[in-house]
Amino acid sequence: MSMAEFKGKVKNVQDTPFGYTLSVIGGKWKMVIIYLLAENQPVRFNDLKRQIGAITFKTLSSQLKELEADGMVTRKEYPQVPPKVEYSLTDKAESLLPVLEGLCEWGTKNQNRR
């Protein structure tokens, strides 16, 4: 791994690959959001909310904003009434999907056993 260079001199976790990655996908719902976007992009705000269920508007909104700020999600707004906004994944996010799949598989295998 390319973490090797950090051995013994980690000052800010944020500056390590792991720290950075965690800051991007470590939000409580972010991986779920990315997963759902990957399944059926583009997705509208309320669709996403409905697909998730146990998330509040405010939380979904802020998680999406952070994902957008981190270059993971694209927000496309249609100037019409009623409003229509669509979210989709950036290439950066797409490049993470294989890894996410690994995390998902590992989680599935391990969450119900010790």
Added chain:
Amino acid sequence: MSMAEFKGKVKNVQDTPFGYTLSVIGGKWKMVIIYLLAENQPVRFNDLKRQIGAITFKTLSSQLKELEADGMVTRKEYPQVPPKVEYSLTDKAESLLPVLEGLCEWGTKNQNRR
């Protein structure tokens, strides 16, 4: 992905594969700790502290305890004075290493560019 079954009915994130995985490795230093253990197991407490740098004893201690409780880390205590404790990875943690590597690579590629 096996997250498909959760679409529309996510009640607790913790119950999804992503939620579970995040609860296990989402701690601020946990991925770094697992990475360092993977490199040179078994490792003693203060060695680990030294290898990391910017972490306090208390934080390292609690992160290790949580990892142990989640079946990721084994703590071996030698009954001697001065004390000697060695930490190593469980099979469960070892099975996550390939995925961790993916996260690390992705982080390396993406942390310095948009």
Added chain:
DNA sequence: CAGGATCCGTTAGGATACTG
């Protein structure tokens, strides 16, 4: 050496109500 015990500040995220 390997921690435990306290105290404490930040903040992520939930509940609820309101809006262009």
Added chain:
DNA sequence: CAGTATCCTAACGGATCCTG
């Protein structure tokens, strides 16, 4: 429809000091 605006709380993690 797609959010804001507030308010609020739990808990994560840092700082510091102490100990078997």
